[in-house]
Amino acid sequence: MLKAVYTATSLKSDLNQRGFRLTPQREKILDVFQRLPQGNHLSAEDLHNILKDRGERLSLSTVYRTLNLMARIGILREVELAEGHKHYEINPPYPNHHHHLVCVQCHRTVEFKNELISKLGLKQAEASGFHLLDCQLTIYGVCLEALRQGWPSLLPSDWSCPHSGLDMADGTDL
Numbered sequence: 001m002l003k004a005v006y007t008a009t010s011l012k013s014d015l016n017q018r019g020f021r022l023t024p025q026r027e028k029i030l031d032v033f034q035r036l037p038q039g040n041h042l043s044a045e046d047l048h049n050i051l052k053d054r055g056e057r058l059s060l061s062t063v064y065r066t067l068n069l070m071a072r073i074g075i076l077r078e079v080e081l082a083e084g085h086k087h088y089e090i091n092p093p094y095p096n097h098h099h100h101l102v103c104v105q106c107h108r109t110v111e112f113k114n115e116l117i118s119k120l121g122l123k124q125a126e127a128s129g130f131h132l133l134d135c136q137l138t139i140y141g142v143c144l145e146a147l148r149q150g151w152p153s154l155l156p157s158d159w160s161c162p163h164s165g166l167d168m169a170d171g172t173d174l
């Protein structure tokens with residue numbers, strides 16, 4: 001399983017190192033991400049709803065602002081996996097970044113880790129005088145289920161993939 005490697009303490013010190021405080025609001029938001037089953041990504045609206053269900057009273061604009069800030073400083077990462085929808089997930093520090101493989105038809109997403117890609121990202125960042133925050137590769141393809149059903153031209157318009165959703169590739173290191 002791909003595990004988020006932040007603990008409550010390391011998250012706090014990481015934030016402090018970057019000059020930000022772990023305010024109660026930020027803590028609540030990051031806690032949702034920390035508890036998320038691996039492989040899940042949340043939109044701002046998803047997050048807002050989860051907080052509401054938990055009885056937290058954070059406005060949607062606070063949620064947006066916090067997500068933006070956390071993504072900008074590399075604590076969260078913004079992923080745009082399908083249809084221009086922005087989603088967020090925890091961005092663990094190097095070398096724990098993971099990558100995505102996305103089906104363009106059903107948006108099924110597979111997460112994977114690859115040491116080679118992570119190393120390459122770090123090497124390139126350092127060579128250019130950058131401090132690495134994140135390294136992500138998104139690979140697009142079509143799943144076998146869609147291909148078997150005649151993708152693209154013969155695929156029934158109401159077809160929905162039986163496996164649609166998220167898949168957790170178990171850290172397949174290629």
Ligand SMILES: [Zn+2]
Nearest residue numbers: 039089100111
């Ligand atoms: Zn992911």
Ligand SMILES: [Zn+2]
Nearest residue numbers: 103106143146
């Ligand atoms: Zn598919």
